[in-house]
Amino acid sequence: MMTFTSQILMLLLLLLSSIIFNKGVSTCNEKDQRTLLIFKKGIIDHFGRLSTWSSEEDCCAWKGVQCDNNTGRVTKLDLSPPYEEKQYNSLEGEINFVFLELEFLNYVDLRENEFDMIRIQPIHYNVTYASKLRYLDLSWNAYDIHIDNIHRVSELSSLKYLNLNGVDLHKETDWLQVFSMFPSLLELYLKDCNLNYISPSLKYMNITSLETLDLSLNNFNFELPKGLFNLTKDISYLDFSSSKIHGELPLSLSNLVNLTYLDLSYNQLKGSIPSWIGQLGNLQHVDFSYNMFLGSIPSTIGNLSSLVSLYIGSNFFSGVISEKTFSKLLNLKDLDLSNSTFASHFDPKWNPPFQLNRLSLANTKQISNFPSWIYTQKSLQVLDLSNVGISSKDGNKFLSFAGGISNLRLSNNSISGDISNVTLNSSYIAIDRNKFTGELPHISPKAELIDLSYNSFSGSIPRDWDNMKYLIDINLWSNRLAGEALIHLSNLKRLRVINLGKNQFSGMIPINLPQKLQVIILRDNQFEGNIPAQVFNLSSLFHLDLAHNNLSGSIPQSVYNMTPMIIGTINYIAGFRLNLFTKGEEYEFESYILRQTIDLSANNLYGEIPLELFRLIQVQTINLSHNNLSGTIPEMIKGMKNLESLDLSNNKFSGEIPQSMTFLTFLSFLNLSYNDFIGRIPVGTQLQSFDASSYNGNRELCGAPLKKCVIEEDPTRTNPSMENEDDDSLRESLYLGLGVGFAAGFWGICGLLFLVSKWRHMFLDRMTDKLYVTLMAKKNCSHKT
Structure with missing residues (x-):
């Protein structure tokens, strides 16, 4: 029978052998290690993030490298900086696609560094060209980073996720055809890639597997090709925002029956929103804001019962909106109708079927009083009723309701009342350009931005404002406030803007x-x-x-x-x-x-x-x-x-x-x-x-x-001092002129003498004779005396 001590020793031996065995199995493959060291040569590492990348260390223990526990082959390369470090801890240099020689590599994430070059080398004939690579993210590196030959990337036949956001692809005219060659690609992100062309030969492309396509922030400057949306019916996420597209919505868009996310904002789209929009029953997010759409909102939009976010503000819509427009939108959380000319006809007793998180009716100018249905929205976090024409005198009641909303904007209305007893628990407060009176309201210590300007507040800044440690921006411009304001603000360490004018x-x-x-x-x-x-x-x-x-x-x-x-x-x-x-x-x-x-x-x-x-x-x-x-x-x-x-x-x-x-x-x-x-x-x-x-x-x-x-x-003024100054100036000029004339004449003659040989000898001989006679005469005179 084994003693207790023997049992303990046996367990320790088993544990030690297990550790040794596992360590031996997970040792990095020698070929993979050499490949990673070649990849490292092109990297500039100012902050020592790759300090563990040494031939003396097991590459499976290198930072950003992950290996298969059984084979020791590299399967994952993640060099994206942590969120808290990406501002100051980035890698620079080149992205060398030599990492594709890692035969079992399935995941590469190099995003949000400062790489400024992508180098794709010819792949050796005996390499399977990273056939297992599923995930590749090169997004948001140096602003001018580009890929010279994107066709080489298309050979990654197993790729399911590709993110090239911020990579310059403006030279690629057949980019869509290239990316359609990925038979397994599910997600493609090409945001801000400077794309400006879509090939007209769409019928030869095959992107049936694609589920996510992001082409936002590009320079297309054309109408959406009608054939683009015939290429796949499985797509669920489509983003063309801020890409300078124009024209009307093509009917082929209605083929995307699985679409859940559609963002066409910040473009120049025109016409009306077609009624077939109601056929896309899976839509959860729709953003048509900041375009040139006209007409009424189609009633069929009310059939989108899965809709969570609806942004259709900043267009030229007209007509009437009422509770009928939204009566079936049970899941609605975000609603933006801002910058429109709707006529609002809501039943005062209407109780919406949804609870909103965000609501913007800014610049609609159709509301004379607070819409009563807003009081039913107990989950509001963002409320923007700026410049809507509210002239309510019951500002106290509404602010008591809205005081807990984290982002509250009521700017440029005519709301009046004494709100000194109201407590605002918002972090963003903009109630400027109204007619509020009395002392300042109570404000929560969590406030970050406060704009109470252009009102008629009086009194002084409350003492409890000393506790607003998160305050960044305060604007009290144009009120009737007094007292020593800066005493209460000088200790707020995060403050960036003080406007007390x-x-x-x-x-x-x-x-x-x-x-x-x-x-x-x-x-x-x-x-x-x-x-x-x-x-x-x-x-x-x-x-x-x-x-x-x-x-x-x-x-x-x-x-x-x-x-x-x-x-x-x-x-x-x-x-x-x-x-x-x-x-x-x-x-x-x-x-x-x-x-x-x-x-x-x-x-x-x-x-x-x-x-x-x-x-x-x-x-x-x-x-x-x-x-x-x-x-x-x-x-x-x-x-x-x-x-x-x-x-x-x-x-x-x-x-x-x-x-x-x-x-x-x-x-x-x-x-x-x-x-x-x-x-x-x-x-x-x-x-x-x-x-x-x-x-x-x-x-x-x-x-x-x-x-x-x-x-x-008047240069001839009779001022004596001026005359003396003029005489002196004239005399100086005369003497200067005489001197210059004499010098010019003297050197002119001397020049001729020295240039003309015959004259020079005659002049010098005569001057010598004359000088000799003169000297002799003076000598004789001196002897006589």
Whole structure:
């Protein structure tokens, strides 16, 4: 009988032998390892992702490599970066198709790196050309990556999944025929491949196995070929969005009876939506938005009982929509009817059969009150009723219902009421351009974007706003708010945009503003004190507007570190419109239209402009007008070649306008009026293109477009000092002319003498004789004395 200790030892021996046995079986095949090392040679690996790829290590243990446990043959190659690393951990170099010599390889994923070349070598005669490869993903590498010979890829006869998104295929005119040669292909992704042609000989193609086809973001610029949809009936996913296709929907599209996903958005399709759309009973997602469709929505669309998402906004639809249109859509979750001219006739008592997650009726202008059926939608996460003409006075009731919706947009209506007791638990809140009154509503700490602009809110920013740690963008423009707002916002570390303009906020600008700030707009308030030097060290800042406040002191002399204004790097992307002032006027820009701006106008600033400001060479707008600033404009302003608008008016600047300003070729607005500039306006196309108002109020400034300078108007003026200066100039000119004449005559004669041999000898002989006689006479005279 075995003892307990013996049993333990036996188990350990069995476990150890199992480990050794398995390790021996899974050892990487030597030929596969050599092939992978050849593949690695073309890769540039800055971050050491392939540090384990060494001939001294078993290739089955290499990062991104997977082998069969029994044979040790490589079956999978996955070098796609993890999501959290893809921004900074990409591989570069070439994709060498030598990996196809791995005979048992069935999966290759090289997506989302920075490979800029694909090299397909001739395959050796004794290789089965990766006949087992089922999955190949080369998508989203370097923007100019391309395949020179796509026909070689078509030899992958077992391929079921092929993703070439972002690979440039613009040279391929028979691409569809090539891809139809894959007998087993189920999914084909050719998004953003710069495709611009479909062969007319579609009848010779065979893509009957295909289930997914993505051709979005291409440059087709033609009507959909009618024969394209006769090639397969098994396709379930079809995406032609943003591909510049036009014309009407072809009848052959109705053959795709298994279609579940259809996206034709952002094209130039026209005509009406045909009634046969109701025959595609398996449709779950339909997106016809941003086209040129006309007419009414066909009633047959209500037969699509499997429909989950319906996006038909941003067309030219008309007619009436009512509950009958949607009464059978039991599974509907997303509905977009925005930017249309429907007449809405919903029964006030209608209770829809669906529960929506997303609803957009924006810019339909057909609603005078909140549609009562919306109150039944308890699952809403996104609600957009912007610019629909709602004039309800019961904003409190509706916001109490909608306060939990994560993305709430009610912009540009006429909703009124005091909503100070309402709590908004949304992360995206846009209730701007309404008639809300009273104090600001309570807002959840999870809020990320808040736009309450163009209302009549009063009071101050609530103390609990200190807790909004996720806040990125806040817009309170044009209300009646007061108090020291920046105290409550300065500790919000994620904040990128502060727009508090046109209120009555007061206090000083704190030195500890959030470091990620990209836009600061404090215009038209009552802020006071100095501008902290720390403002000019916000490394992401590209728009600074502190105009029309009570700020004093000088502009800080610190080293400016605003990277976007120095090298032009800007990462700001957000969803709100911004009120920007440039070229002497107010503009309203979409927030993704970026302008590098410094506006410190209408304050009490004094002193000279720091030279650091003129090193911000990417700035487009500078406005320092209506202050007490002094000093001169330095020559180094010529480096600000992106400058479009410069306003230094109503200050105490002096000296001459530097000639270097003629290098500012983008300058389209200039105001130097009411300063102490002197001298002539530099001559150049740019500075003479402005009218006199740009220079008025500088008494000693002259030249076009102002009056001519005095010396040009009347050179004979009797001013004594001028006369003396003229006499001196004339005398200097006369002496200079005589000197030049004498020199010219002297060297002219000397030249002739030295050039003509006979004259030279005669002249030199005579001069020698004369000189000899003169010297002898002087010598005799000296002896006599």
